[in-house]
Amino acid sequence: MDSIAQLKKAGIHAHGSAELQRYEEHLVRYFTREYKQLGENHTACLADYGISTSNGPMWQETDALMSQHYDERPEFFRAFLDRKYMAYSMAYYGETPDQIMASAYTLEEAQHVKFELICKRAQVQGHERVFSIGCGFGPLETYLLENYPDIEVTSITPSQVQAEYIRQRMQDSAHPLGCGRMKLIHGDFAASSTAELGGAGYDLVFAVGMFEHIHNLHSAFRHIAALLPADGRCFLHLIVSRPLFPQYMDSGKTLIGKYFPGGRVWPFSELQKQKDYLDSVGSWYVNGLNYWRTLDEWHHRFWKNMDSLHARVLSVDDIRHWNDYFILCKTVLFAPLDGSIYGNGHYLFRNRP
């Protein structure tokens, strides 16, 4: 019996199977109904629920987040992420639901287009000293170093698995990360002093897929502003919701919190209000069907590589755990109401002169 048949016997259904398709359609119908009912909540703000953006630690539960998520075995991430960048954030297929669903991009192409869009919106010139918070396996770094011969990048991640992956590529002169213009800090952004991060020596700070883990926005922006000279820029890319869902501000209250201890989904408008340290230059809502397509392709590749994952990497319980993760993110967050409820926010800020 092959892995897919064995897992089906254990009640775990494969991507593309009739059982899983029916289940996902059911969940999308359920959450579409829920979100339509919550429509009037669009005007609520965090303060109405006693949620502060400026109290407490910048980050919470980073150790649990690493051990339960980012430090999963590298073979797991390699099985589903795109082969060129190993990006672990939304790819970009298009602006409108129709464009996104009709796009012929491969995952690799859609990640490339995402980085092009980010660099355009961040006004990258090509000579900057860049700091990247939460660099994952270095996808933005790979794109920047390959496309801009004068750019220098310093990146930070607390993940042992990600740091090890990047260090190996930095030894490989054939890889963009091995070009000699890349520096890695293996550590926690919140726990590192400005001096440890390199001081105010950067022109542009990026955080791609990382502000979902931040609790105290105020202290995060203060820490970022300290890295930038006057007129330095900061570009953020993160999962956001259009209406406010207070339960997503507390990872203990949602199933998705099981995968991201300490994680939260900020309302799109909340980041637009953050003006204590940096000036807001522009913001864009990126339709969530882009993330649905990204996750669906990750889910597809996860199952395509199931024989080797099942035999050598993941237990049956692990497979159930990660299969549920792809299903939940796709159907609870990004598919309902054509990606208009949950998507990604892009934000450009500039330091004051």
Ligand SMILES: C[S@@+](CC[C@H](N)C(=O)[O-])C[C@H]1O[C@@H](n2cnc3c(N)ncnc32)[C@H](O)[C@@H]1O
């Ligand atoms: C969703 S991944 C995105 C990775 C990468 N930017 C990409 O686009 O593929 C989130 C990243 O944030 C990092 N992260 C989480 N907590 C952090 C912290 N306290 N300090 C620095 N990075 C952190 C994780 O290790 C991971 O690299």
